[in-house]
Amino acid sequence: MATNTKTRDGGPAMSRSASRRTHGEGLFRFLSTAAGVVLLAIMAAIAVFLISEAIPALRANEGNFFGDLVWEPNSSKVFGIGALAFGTVLSSALALVIATPIAVGVALFISHYAPRRLAAPLGYLIDLLAAVPSVVYGLWGVTFLVPLLRTPSQWLNEHLGWFPLFAGEGIIGGKTMFAGAVVLAIMILPIIAAISREVFLQAPKMNEEAALALGATRWEMIRMAVLPFGRPGVISAAMLGLGRAMGETIAVALIFPATFDISFQILTPHANSIAANIANGFGEANDIGRGALIASGLVLFVITLLVNMGARFVINRRKEYARVGA
Amino acid sequence: MSKQIQVSGLDAYYGSHKAIEDVSMTIEPRSITAFIGPSGCGKSTFLRTLNRMHEVIPGARVEGKVLLDGDDLYAPNVEPVSVRRMIGMVFQRPNPFPTMSIYENVAAGLRLNGRLSKSKLDGIVEESLKGANLWNEVKDRLNKPGAGLSGGQQQRLCIARAIAVKPQVLLMDEPCSALDPISTLAIEDLMAKLKDEYTIVIVTHNMQQAARVSDRTAFFNLAEQGKPGKVIEMDETSRMFTNPTQKATEDYITGRFG
């Protein structure tokens, strides 16, 4: 601002190229503003085109989009989002329940427990988890994890079968909601751990020292000075992880058995999700089928948008709070 | 409730750098001992070795002996946590826990050592806040966040928090350097009152403050930058400020350097 005026009335030596300079200045400002606007336009376009291409299929739907538990847009033109949305929410919620405690532990390990010299490389090791492509996790999941989880699944079913999630008869284990949730948990762990680690590292050193000087053990110090400070950050990290899990496609597409029912029995082979259904169904879909998949993608877009905006809201509030506290 | 500290042959390191060398002194109970000296001379480092806060910094270590009424704080079977429980500390910048209320801040240390009944806790919190000359100012808003207080009030809150656990010794690391003159005066008054019960050690940059509040003064200095700090002289404050035996002390006190 002050610097702008300084450049505008620059010295006489530079007045010769003044018009070229203002051209350049104008162009540069235009380009950068335009780039930002393009970004906003893309977000708007995603919503607009998903809606406009979903409408014909939704019109042709002879069932109830929000009520039916079938997905047959190609043949009987009946399709409903219910089972898929349920699968998306349940699998992501399970993944979150598995991943969050471990991720917080990992974050604390890096920020407050690991020897200082090892902290950075070990943190990088966790980041590498995020670098493994989704399809590789899918391949690993079907060939290695699914068989591995069969015995523990049967054990859980046998001994804790009274708990609704572990209930079920017939085939136990295999390509289940549980197996998919474990893979999702592994995939969202690095992002939750990375954000939590950052907020834990930002916990004011002077408060940590205050706690130690009162005679707190390391854990008591963390409970007094680190966790309360980091809580909003961990919450938003978990929400971002949740959004990631909901949109995760290929790994679960390989694992989920593509059923269309609502079942809380996570150890039986009943599982699907919006994203997995899109990946598995796209190749064989006709026009209405593709429109139906776009409609389901729109639902996924809206859900993840809400979750992400919620997470950002929490983060932004925390920033203000941190500024006051500092 | 107040103990004597005897230090002998103490060296403190940050990694391979020796910050202070061969410090020996006796700190008397129920009195205020002040550490003065130019910046970087190791007086704060030395203070932090007295409650084993020095070793919190990665790579930092200590050699030598610190005896609290004869018990070695650095004996192998002594835990730093227990030492800090007995030797309280007040820091340069007021550091109340930002997520806790005034009440919770004072109660924070008490809660570590097992559950107390609500009435007992209330009693100690009130007593500590009174002890820190803060009770009248905050008694109507004990459940408000501690971060909402003024700087001077926050520092007194930190003192209340430190004395709530009834330590034997109170270490103060430049407690007034971030405060205005009126708040500084309030803290100095408080120190004079607290010394009836506690062994108080204060690090200060402000020589007038050392002269006003302390009974004994130790002057720290270092030969040159990068060399370890040492105790040059330690004596009754009145004698130190009128008739120091060392030339360096006199130069520092009269403002010729530092």
Next chain:
Amino acid sequence: MTTTTGIQHISAGRRFKDLFVKALVYLAFALAVVPLVSVLWLVISNGVARLDLEFLTHSMRGIGARDAGGGAYHAIIGTLEQVLLASVISVPIGLFTAIYLVEYGQGGRLSRAISFFVDVMTGVPSVVAGLFIFAFWILFLGAQFSGWAGALALAILMMPTVVRSAEEMLRLVPNDLREASYALGVSKWRTILKVVLPTAFTGIVTGVMLAVARVAGETAPLLMTVFFTNSINNDPFNGPQMGLPLFVFDQAARPNDTAVDRAWTGALTLILIVMLLNLVARLIAWWRAPARGR
């Protein structure tokens, strides 16, 4: 040391709790590393057998469902072209957006909106980005499946990452440098071009490479944009292409061992490419990083 006047030990309960939490924290870390090691080990041990010259130089054309042999050349070419095109689209837009946010936006309403939606865009599921390009490019504009369509979808996924990392790097450039340049009478845009961007350059390169590494492994958006082929198609603007992640997905979904073997080798190749990009990015960052304390 148990005399009443001496230094008391802390209670057994507190000590136990402290050790217990410590054990949990170490356990959590170990638990997190196990899948990483397991994935890498299986990918290497299963993938290395077919990592031969044929795999790297041949396509799947004419290879029957049960046949051994065949390769991923068509997929590797496709991935490289798609990722390159995606970078060509997203880097300028992302970089200019970052410049707007740091140098021109000045916290106004537009810049706050952009900043917020960049964050939200980070969370757009990759499959939704693919569906959007399908709906817009292929259904609405009537274009065909192509590598370019895939690149468009990948570009959407890259943009927010590029903006965020570039923004962070631009903000690290000290204001003194800008002011020194203004004081010499240099205009704002020339200052950005000649002073700010060169200072932030390596950081921005690192960010772009991490973004590339991230999208190089994306499968879902390719399904509905580049579609699928078993043949070599060197032209990203014409007709369906293949991508390495797509290749892995396709082969992994087939029931016979020869296909799964190819999937593992494809996964190994993909991980090698992604890890290489990651490593190079981090090496650049580490090599040129100013000592930042903590």
